[in-house]
Amino acid sequence: MKIGELASATATKVETVRYYEKIGLLPPPARTSANYRAYGTEHLARLSFIRRARDLGFTLEAVRELLTLSDDKAQSCEAVDGIARVHLNDIDRKIGDLTALRRELDRVIGSCRHGTVADCKIIETLGPR
């Protein structure tokens, strides 16, 4: 499999695939005589894993840990569960923050009387107290 095929099979950009290789997430594949990267199914599996974890919002560092853990099949999956739970907490915090922000911004917009900037409540809210 050439890099373009691997990329489109995983909805990834070619540059991103090379980037993952550079940072050590994806092992360097064999090369053809023309120095093209030649991927096998194990690369496809690994890249799929990375992309799905990324889609779930895991950082690349978390993905790296998950990959390491997934390589040791005999180990307890406690650590995996832990990483996922920490991430879930992060998401909950983000949702909370954004919801509070949304409320505040909604209030600010709601106060707009659509006059001139001089009377604009939005600008006023942002200005000095």
Next chain:
Amino acid sequence: MKIGELASATATKVETVRYYEKIGLLPPPARTSANYRAYGTEHLARLSFIRRARDLGFTLEAVRELLTLSDDKAQSCEAVDGIARVHLNDIDRKIGDLTALRRELDRVIGSCRHGTVADCKIIETLGPR
């Protein structure tokens, strides 16, 4: 006012103040004989504006537009309202995305039977279909 005072008055780091100056968001202030930046109340007002807009999640580009608009007091505040509404939509989209993510991650975590990695449903979910 020296840069440290301005920074602490607006809960900003000194480096960030200098950064805002460098990218043209904050006008370069006068200098003392020792080449220290000397700020006035207009700088305080402008930096407060920037920080509050940032707290509401506006990008620096949006802040730049809001600052330009707020300088023309006679103009209608339609444009201001527009920027704020676009931003509100962005936030709504982000909340939606995160909520969907949260649901999915929660499902994945819920499937974990706390055995070995070989049977781990979390790893399995991430792996190839």
Next chain:
DNA sequence: GTACCGTCTGTAGCAACTACAGACTCAAGC
């Protein structure tokens, strides 16, 4: 005078890519 803090400029780093530049390879059409 001597600590110790604050300030100065300039540069490099963070996450996670993305977008080039300039050279090479390959497959299809004429």
Next chain:
DNA sequence: GCTTGAGTCTGTAGTTGCTACAGACGGTAC
């Protein structure tokens, strides 16, 4: 056989919004 276009190669620089130095200088308290 030759050209054209697409794909690939390496390497570097850009993105957002800061943050963290390094190394030099200024100001103040004891």
